[in-house]
Amino acid sequence: MSRPTVHDIAQTAGVSLATVDRVLNKRPGVRAKTISRVNDAIEKLGYVRDVAAANLARQRTYDFTCFLPDAPTEFLSELRAAVAESAAMSAMERMRIAVSTYPADDTHALADMIGGLAKAPPDGLALMAPETPRVRDAVRRVMGCGTSVVPMVADLPTAGCGHFVGINNVAAGRTAATLLGRFLPVAPASVLVIAGSMSARDHAERRLGFDQVMAERFAHLHVLPTLECHDRSDLVTKRLTDLLAKHPDVCGIYSAGAGNQGLVQALNASGSGDRVTVIAHELTDCTRAALTDGTIDAVIAQNPGHIVRSALRVLKADVDGMETIPSQERIRTEIFLKENLP
């Protein structure tokens, strides 16, 4: 037998299509008794709604907006590419995705842009942004307009929005520390953490996790103060070169932020590539090449394609009032060696 339709329900319940539709969509104007008659029929027939047909009839188009910072890191351009790819693919699934870029260093501008959405609130907003009070308030406001909000990459825990699409950065830091500690010989030495800025929540969390594991399992390794390089390759090169010269006992580096181009350069120039074991973040052209030639030993990554597709699925499910498969929406903290590069 084929799947039961609204007609079957209407017949079984002895009501009209319109009434069935009202019950299905929880619209008012139906007597409680009728509602339960319809629900009984639904139950009895094992009806499941054909979402595609519903969307067709409804002429439903999912109107989503995506905010990304304009920072010039490779990871961000991959994320942008992933959004573009998803936008193209999902045009066929009746979703329209508007991408907006905000100045990475100007969260006031970002908050204003989010606020501006209130004029024509989209169905959903996928947002990669640091959590400042103003951003948080702007997010709350647009949520008040009925927009579903999903934070990507960086969580917005206090804004009260939906499912966070990204990795646990404390766990990422712990993973990096474990790899570094186990790759290095068991002997006293120094290790270095390079981060964008310790005021960025994600980098701070990575450092936290890293320190935890270093203290727990690798007490013979001395962790130097974090080198803050604001995700800028030039600064990484400069400061790292200085530091390597000053600390010849550095045998491990955890690059928790961006600017790995600069890291590779400093390592090659100073000839310390062999002496130093390096763990970096995100799989980009640069880290991939460095992994292949051995400059970098392992990469911790989150997959931009997964992140974007997951954010979109979560948003769509939210709008449709549907459930998601939790395991599918959990972004993995991936580990790449030269050998398992995709």
Next chain:
Amino acid sequence: MSRPTVHDIAQTAGVSLATVDRVLNKRPGVRAKTISRVNDAIEKLGYVRDVAAANLARQRTYDFTCFLPDAPTEFLSELRAAVAESAAMSAMERMRIAVSTYPADDTHALADMIGGLAKAPPDGLALMAPETPRVRDAVRRVMGCGTSVVPMVADLPTAGCGHFVGINNVAAGRTAATLLGRFLPVAPASVLVIAGSMSARDHAERRLGFDQVMAERFAHLHVLPTLECHDRSDLVTKRLTDLLAKHPDVCGIYSAGAGNQGLVQALNASGSGDRVTVIAHELTDCTRAALTDGTIDAVIAQNPGHIVRSALRVLKADVDGMETIPSQERIRTEIFLKENLP
């Protein structure tokens, strides 16, 4: 403006809906001149077909079959669970998934079952099976009936079927070797590989990759002959216990197959848990627990949920004559430590 529809094409080309449809679906009975008029209109308007509406009108249901071996490994039950979950989810997307289990040790029976599909060929077949000549021929036959075939987990390279959904097992073996080699101190010692059976293609490939890297980078480690335990926990326990007693210099184990329950047991019983670094395959309750308590040091895994969903997407795209996103369909060789467990 909203998306152009068949009506717009019909109007622009000055023909009727039926003719547009004939052209769109490449059905015969249209003059060449008319065809090009319609195609011009399609081009001009930038028409893209609404697959959902098409499927609705066509009453299209995707009829897929999935064959899995009945071997009692945890990975397989996860795979089965993933298929069940996907089947439930995708019922809403008009796909019906029939799951069949075949006796793992009887490829003749499997070949017969595949052959039996010819009577009522499904639209697609997702298949996890070893590649024997009879299986290969049966697959070719059902492909001749118009069924799209996608090999899962184990490739079927000579059957000439679609995109393989699974990992590169040579790379997996190389990854395991790299982790083991780097985790162990640089000192002469022995390492052991446990596999199901070396006649299973995937296990042989893992061993191959493992040996490559051991020879290339870790010549100080001596790789003992493979312990074949047919994925059976009891055999693993027995043979491993014997071997550990005989070879006190074993400091690393690569468990390339199933039966990790037996491995954990042997390690705990013999008290060699601390002495031995262990890399195992697949994330299961058993390996997860062992990772957490430190018995296993790293797990190489392929995600059953991803595999099943990817196989289904590939099958559907194939039937629809659509493209897939290659990066989304590439199954990753994942590495899990205690710290990045999902």
Next chain:
DNA sequence: GTGAAAGCGCTAACAA
């Protein structure tokens, strides 16, 4: 060769 018209499963006016 081509076209008109009746659906597919569902929703949304508009009546009643």
Next chain:
DNA sequence: TTGTTAGCGCTTTCAC
């Protein structure tokens, strides 16, 4: 409070 009816974008008889 409930029912009738006309679509959504596409496919598919069955005439012409």
